[in-house]
Each structure stands twice: as C-alpha cells, then as structure tokens.
Amino acid sequence: MVADTRTEHGLSVDGATVRYADGRRRSPHPAAVDAVTFTVARGEVVGLLGPSGCGKSTLLRAIAGLEPLVSGTVRWAGDDLASVPPHRRSFGLVFQDGQLFVHRSVAENIAYGLRVQRVPRAEREARVTALLELVGLPGAAERSVTELSGGERQRVALARSLAPQPRLLLLDEPLSALDRALRDRLADDLAAMLRGTGTTAILVTHDETEARTVADRVIRMEQGRLVTWDAPEDAS
Ligand SMILES: Nc1ncnc2c1ncn2[C@@H]1O[C@H](COP(=O)(O)OP(=O)(O)OP(=O)(O)O)[C@@H](O)[C@H]1O
Secondary structure, three states, rough: OOOHHHHHOOOEEEHHHHHHOOOOOOOOOOOEEEEEEEOOOOOOHHHHOOOOOOOHHHHHHHHOOOOOOOEEEEEEEEEOOOOOOOOOOOOOOOOOOOOOOOOEHHHHHHHHHHHHHOOOHHHHHHHHHHHHHHHHOOOOOOEEEOOOOHHHHHHHHHHHHHHOOEEEEEEEEEOOOOHHHHHHHHHHHHHHHHHHHOOOOEEEEEEEEHHHHHOOOEEEEOOEEEEEOOOOOOOO
C-alpha cells in the first residue's frame, strides 16, 4: 500500500466511536459518534456541517481528548493520541461563547497560553500585539473583556486560541451567537486569519455559507455518521 503523506502529516481519525453512558438503560446507548473516518492535512481548514444533535461537538471533543473513544483512533502525524491527555495535544479549542476569563484584561486573556508555555514577557507582549492586529482589535490590550461586544469577545477568544500556535484548532460554532451581519463579516475575517497563520482547523457549524466561506473542504454528519465529504483538492 502506498503511504498517505497527507495523513502522516496532519490529523487522521479512523473509525472513531463515542458512546455516552446511560445508566438507566440495559441496552447500549446509540453511538453519538459512529465509526467516523476522515483526515485533515496540515494547513487545511475543514468545515463540519450537520443538524443539531448529530454528534459534531462530540466528535470535536473526542479529537481534543475530552471524550474517550470506545473504538477507533485519533492520530496526529501518524501517532496515536490515545494516551496523550488534552493539554498535551497542542490543540486549541474555541466555543460559541468564547469562555474568556472575565476578571482579566484582553491582553491577559490572549497571553494565558503563552504564560503556561513560559514564553518570556517581551515575546508575550509582542505576540499579543500582533494577534490583536490580526483579529482586528489593535489597541484593545488593556480593555476589560466585560466591556466588549459579542463579536469583539469572539475575536479575543480566537486570538487567545491562536497565541500558542496550536497544531490543530478546533472551532465549535464560534460565530453562532452573533447576529447575521456580524457573522458574515467575522467569517471572512476568520478565513483570512486561518490562512494568514497557516493554521490547520476544523470548524463546526450549522451554516453552509459559513462553512464554504471559511473551509477548504466540507464534511457532513447525520446521526453520528459521516455522510458526505468533498474530496480533498489535491488527492488523486
Ligand atoms: N454529556 C452527554 N451525555 C449524554 N448524551 C450526550 C451528551 N452530550 C451530547 N449527548 C448526546 O449525543 C448526541 C450528539 O450531541 P452533540 O452535542 O455532539 O451534537 P451536535 O451535532 O454538536 O449538536 P448541536 O449542533 O446542537 O450542538 C445527541 O444525541 C446528544 O443528546
């Protein structure tokens, strides 16, 4: 068999199955994620679409290591991550509500992961300044996150997740809480941010237009299963 270099250098999910325990039932609970197989090449942005409850967030959480697999594997660059805890995967996560630290400034929020990585202060400050430029909030470093709009908050959440340069960014409906006009604008900005930083990412969304704006390729789930996927552009 010819080695698949795309898979070796990025994410490879193979037969991933997640089942939530249900203490009340004797019969096995249906799998929330059912034998899902796909790959994401380095630098690629994949959109994950599907109706509510089809298992998108569960799949993302499983990739992050936050939900155990009952079968299947999640690999990065060919290495099985089964024994690698979430904080050692170098994956970033962004949720719908941003989940910022409300008692910290914008800069402190963005610098959080860099402090954990013990990045020296001067470098931290330079990275925060560059990231604020990138997300369209120059000069906002000392602002309190409590006084930001919803869109500004999501921009800060994106900057915070990009700061440690994650090898994979997992975006779980990061724009869903915003109104339509803001969402469209931020989708364009998000696409530019991911391309500009060469970030490998999976974007979960309900919104086909948003997926097409941000992602290179779209995959679709229904009832725990992957039902369609666009062929990777350079695969043949
Ligand atoms: N903690 C949990 N315990 C038990 N069942 C859960 C849990 N979280 C999710 N589920 C179930 O797993 C299935 C998949 O849920 P999931 O949140 O992954 O779907 P989703 O596609 O992300 O939905 P949405 O688009 O509404 O966020 C659903 O049937 C849901 O009820």
